[in-house]
Amino acid sequence: MSGLTPDAIMLGLGELVKLLPIAFALIVVIELFTWFLCAKIIRTKFTLAYVMLAPGIVGVMALIVFPFFYNMFLAFSNMSMTKFLTFSASLQIGLQNLIDVFTVPVLQRTNxxxxxxxxxxxxxxxxxxxxxxxxxxxxxxxxxxxxxxxxxxxxxxxxxxxxxxxxxxxxxxxxxxxxxxxxxxxxxxxxxxxxxxxxxxxxxxxxxxxxxxxxxxxxxxxxxxxxxxxxxxxxxxxxxxxxxxxxxxxxxxxxxxxxxxxxxxxxxxxxxxxxxxxxxxxxxxxxxxxxxxxxxxxxxxxxxxxxxxxxxxxxxxxxxxxxxxxxxxxxxxxxxxxxx
Amino acid sequence: MSKNLSKNLTLDEQIQKRTMSKKKTYWKAGDTPLQRLFINIILIFASLLAIYPILRLLTVSLRPVDMLLTTDLRIIPEGATLNNFIALFTERDFLLWLWNSVVIAFGTVVLSLFLSTSAAYAFARWRFPGYRLGQIFVMTQQMLPAGMLLLPIYIIATRLRLTNTYTGIIIAYACGSIPFSMLLLKGYFESIPKELEEAAHVDGATTLQSFTKILLPLATPAISITGLFAFMNCWNEFMMARVMLQKNSLYTWPLGIRILQSQFNTTWGQYAAASILVAVPVMALFLWSSKYIVSGLTLGGVKD
CATH class of the missing domain: 1.10.3720.10 (MetI-like)
Structure with missing residues (x-):
């Protein structure tokens, strides 16, 4: 049995056919919105620059900048496998984490x-x-x-x-x-x-x-x-x-x-x-x-x-x-x- | 041409020319035969070291099952067979892994190029407010520890139910590749003379028109190379895939190949066969594009 069944092929194609048009529609929406914002409200001469940048910036914000700050937030929480949804976050926990990094073994035995x-x-x-x-x-x-x-x-x-x-x-x-x-x-x-x-x-x-x-x-x-x-x-x-x-x-x-x-x-x-x-x-x-x-x-x-x-x-x-x-x-x- | 020319020279002139050219490359051609022998020996040794593990993969992939565990070092083993390759397609999910990798790589490349090309043009053409911030961002982004963003992305993806989907990992790969792709393309757009665009403007084209009608067609080779980089990066990627794809049916080839690589039992031959099948095309692509990779890495990372 080779795992590449027609179902598997359709699953992959299906997701691509859904994802790509939605992504392009989203890109157009973001560009139109930026154009409206820059040309009509702020009236900058760099409108076209910002319109061309906008989709990339949104992507980078969503997958690099936001995760980076979310990671910072997580650093001040006690989230774990068992506390995936019921975790709490505070400055104290963060400090404790920071102390732990330097005092408690990172794995079982190695610090x-x-x-x-x-x-x-x-x-x-x-x-x-x-x-x-x-x-x-x-x-x-x-x-x-x-x-x-x-x-x-x-x-x-x-x-x-x-x-x-x-x-x-x-x-x-x-x-x-x-x-x-x-x-x-x-x-x-x-x-x-x-x-x-x-x-x-x-x-x-x-x-x-x-x-x-x-x-x-x-x-x-x-x-x-x-x-x-x-x-x-x-x-x-x-x-x-x-x-x-x-x-x-x-x-x-x-x-x-x-x-x-x-x-x-x-x-x-x-x-x-x-x-x-x-x-x-x-x-x-x-x-x-x-x-x-x-x-x-x-x-x-x-x-x-x-x-x-x-x-x-x-x-x-x-x-x-x-x-x-x-x-x-x-x-x-x-x-x-x-x-x- | 040059032959005729040298015929017309007098003997004296010819001798002079020869000694001059000899002098000019003295440092280069000045190795004595012994030195040359030495250099060749070192290079042959280094080359052997470089290709031997790859040759070994070939050897192991050709071994019959009962000969897997042997201390024989011959390149073409005794009783060589293609059974391992056949088993890969009939007994294993190898084709499925390749298919998954293709789907993910294709989606990533399309999305990534779409997002980074226009952004790269904006960075190359205008010094807009926020330009410096963008530069600083790209520089710092290179210094993130590998996998630092894996945890937050994984948690966000879990919340959005995007783990174990192609969509989730495609979006993650594509957005992650934007900064590097953008740097490469920006460098290329900057190398296209401004006069081209100005000429178009004189003829009444708008900036958008000159971008789509003049710059994009000119930049097609650069865009394909950038796309190739994005492709190879996610084709070979392991860490993110390991976290985001936990269902066997979604495994890409780096994840799948690890199943085969349990130590020295019958699957070792299949592992080697799979590696050969995956590595040879990648290596060919890489060798073909290596000069662009080098200039891309050094220039892309370096240009202010």
């Missing part, structure tokens, strides 16, 4: 301090290897090679595979007996490793998978940056007698900086937020040993059903991420540098 340290290690190690390996491969690929394009398309593949498949596949390949990682370890005379059982090795395998996943992006970014460096610089350096390493430090690195800086910033935010790899590999286990901040949030909310607590916890994460990014932009000179 936020451990998670923060683990996330910092996770992010740092990953981004470090993404940038160094990506830059290394990018520089090698920028040299004259016969098979350059072949290498390039092969090396970019890890980025192209859907993350869900990457994580689940690697999870299988870290199997003690049948995964190829241990088979290869054995064939070169090393002891096979119990990747699933030991939190340390589990984390190592997660980091390995995420490095495998993230290098191609940095490699492509580096290649793009290298191609914009004029060859003359290297010629002059050559005449002055600068060797390969000196050229790299004094020409390549500074000129790559403006393109690598925003890419690294993106990389930090992405790695901090990397839910799929950790969650799909071991669901944060064994014994909560591979949870990072983001996956712990998901587990606290959708597996332990602590909604009020989870909402406050997510706010704390938001503040952290905002802090990290703003510090980073200050140090690195911000996005402005790049667009110029």
């Amino acid at each position: 936020i301090g451990t998670l923060i340290i683990r996330t910092i290690i996770w992010t740092f190690v990953n981004v470090f290897f993404h940038v160094t390996l990506g830059m290394f491969l990018g520089i090698l690929l920028n040299r004259p090679l016969k098979l350059k394009n072949v290498y390039k398309s092969l090396l970019i593949l890890p980025w192209a595979v859907p993350e869900v498949i990457t994580s689940l596949t690697w999870r299988n390949e870290f199997h003690y007996q049948y995964g190829f990682v241990n088979i290869i370890l054995k064939s070169i005379g090393l002891e096979p490793i119990m990747w699933f059982q030991d939190p340390f090795w589990a984390m190592i395998s997660c980091i390995f998978v995420n490095i495998w996943l993230g290098v191609p992006f940095m490699m492509v970014i580096t290649l793009g940056g290298l191609q914009s460096i004029p060859q003359d610089y290297y010629d002059v350096a050559q005449i002055d007698g600068a060797g390969g390493w000196k050229q790299f430090v004094n020409i390549t690195l500074p000129l790559l900086r403006p393109i690598l800086t925003p890419a690294t910033a993106l990389g930090i935010i992405w790695t901090f937020n990397k839910f799929n790899v950790i969650y799909l590999m071991y669901q944060g286990g064994p014994i909560e040993g591979t949870h990072i901040l983001i996956t712990a949030m998901f587990s606290a909310i959708f597996e332990n059903y602590r909604y009020g607590f989870g909402a406050m916890y997510s706010l704390v994460l938001f503040v952290m991420l905002l802090g990290i990014s703003s510090i980073y932009y200050k140090i690195a000179g911000g996005f402005k540098e790049v667009s110029e």
Whole structure:
């Protein structure tokens, strides 16, 4: 039996046929209303701009801005699976939630301090290897090679595979007996490793998978940056007698900086937020040993059903991420540098 | 042309030209054979590391059921069969998962493009009051922790009875993709010369007419690429789908494939087969569009 019955097909089509016309009708209504408001009542010369913006703004308000503030409200409530409708909210409960975030384990045994340290290690190690390996491969690929394009398309593949498949596949390949990682370890005379059982090795395998996943992006970014460096610089350096390493430090690195800086910033935010790899590999286990901040949030909310607590916890994460990014932009000179 | 030209040069000139061109690319071509060997070895090793897990998927998907549990590392296994692929269509709901993903992705892309194209044009063309606020919003929005809005959206959807429907998740995906799509399209609209529109205005077209008649047709490639991004994002999405779709009959392929991936029993072969079938088209699309993705990500995130 293949589940795709005519009924299932009709269900999908039916919902689309209902949803899309209603959505378009709604868009038109919103536009007409905005037009009326801007042209007849406020009389602004930007009427057309606001009319064109209005549907998008309504969508963003409904699904991003409103949920954001609703989440803030939830942070001051004691909502949970059992108190889904009968919850109460007050400043006191909110403060209690905030204290809980820092004192009570986020899950069963791991508290936020451990998670923060683990996330910092996770992010740092990953981004470090993404940038160094990506830059290394990018520089090698920028040299004259016969098979350059072949290498390039092969090396970019890890980025192209859907993350869900990457994580689940690697999870299988870290199997003690049948995964190829241990088979290869054995064939070169090393002891096979119990990747699933030991939190340390589990984390190592997660980091390995995420490095495998993230290098191609940095490699492509580096290649793009290298191609914009004029060859003359290297010629002059050559005449002055600068060797390969000196050229790299004094020409390549500074000129790559403006393109690598925003890419690294993106990389930090992405790695901090990397839910799929950790969650799909071991669901944060064994014994909560591979949870990072983001996956712990998901587990606290959708597996332990602590909604009020989870909402406050997510706010704390938001503040952290905002802090990290703003510090980073200050140090690195911000996005402005790049667009110029 | 160039051949004829070089024939007319004297030998001296030719030699000079060659040494000059050699000098010019000295740094690039200056690798000694040993260095080249080294570079090639490193790149071959890295490429192997990059494709080996994908090749392994192929191997496992071709294994007959009784050969699943083996420590054999050959690429084409002994007694290779397509049984796993067949089982996927006859025994599993694989087609249903794909159908669900298609329905959701299609709805998302249509809705998202409709909402973001006109908004992007407004942002590219006018500096209206509130412009700066919009910029700040898009910047901060990128810094939301992944899944932070999942809980409120889930609760709202539950109240509105939109969980376990296509409608709910389509709306959530589409609205969530507006900021990024808008950034991409705004950059593109800004790159179209203003003179085009001004010429149209001289000919008596209104702004709305110049948008629909001139800019939209010109922007078709950019709109398709933006649509492709929105498509790939929701096609591969796991977290939101996991929360919003709990009925098996509504599972998208990332949710369904997880059922198959119970460890090393008979479904491992089916999991690998399903992964191959899903990943190959996605990878092809990705490779084809990768240069746009890079410029989109860097420019989209960067442009003030």
